[in-house]
Amino acid sequence: MRRDVFQAIADPVRRDIIDLLSTEIHTINEVAEKFEISRPAVSKHIKILVECGLISINQKGRARYCQIEPKNLIPAFLWIEKFHKQWEDRIDAFENYLDHIQTKNDTNE
Numbered sequence: 361m362r363r364d365v366f367q368a369i370a371d372p373v374r375r376d377i378i379d380l381l382s383t384e385i386h387t388i389n390e391v392a393e394k395f396e397i398s399r400p401a402v403s404k405h406i407k408i409l410v411e412c413g414l415i416s417i418n419q420k421g422r423a424r425y426c427q428i429e430p431k432n433l434i435p436a437f438l439w440i441e442k443f444h445k446q447w448e449d450r451i452d453a454f455e456n457y458l459d460h461i462q463t464k465n466d467t468n469e
Contacts, residue, residue, distance in 0.1 A: 365436045368412035373397065374405050381415060381428040388417075388424050 373395065380394055381384065385413050392402040406426060409415040413432040418425045 363408060365412050365414060365432060366439075368409055368414050369433075369436055371405065371408075373402075374409055377402075377405055377409060377426075378414060380381045381426055382430070384461060385427045388426060391426055421433050421462075 369378070377391060377394070380391060387452065388403065388406060389399070391406065392399040395402055406417075410417060413429055415426050415428055418427060
């Protein structure tokens with residue numbers, strides 16, 4: 361079953377794994393040590409991230425290294441960015457409204 365990037369980032373543990381791997385490559389064991397869940401549970405999350413193309417696994421000797429594939433986060437980034445602009449405009453409008461109310465209250469005192 362092929363999963364997509366949105367399924368991957370829907371889970372907070374997987375987002376934390378992505379965050380961890382965004383700064384450096386780790387072995388699966390190193391990743392598992394960072395979480396308070398079982399190693400098999402971490403392995404399951406890693407498997408989903410691999411299926412989504414967000415991380416790759418490279419074998420070096422007996423160790424398996426996890427590396428982020430940031431280009432595959434682009435679809436999620438573009439989708440989120442679309443809403444970021446909408447919310448930024450709404451927040452700016454709300455701030456302007458509050459400034460207007462404050463100015464009105466200051467002139468009435």
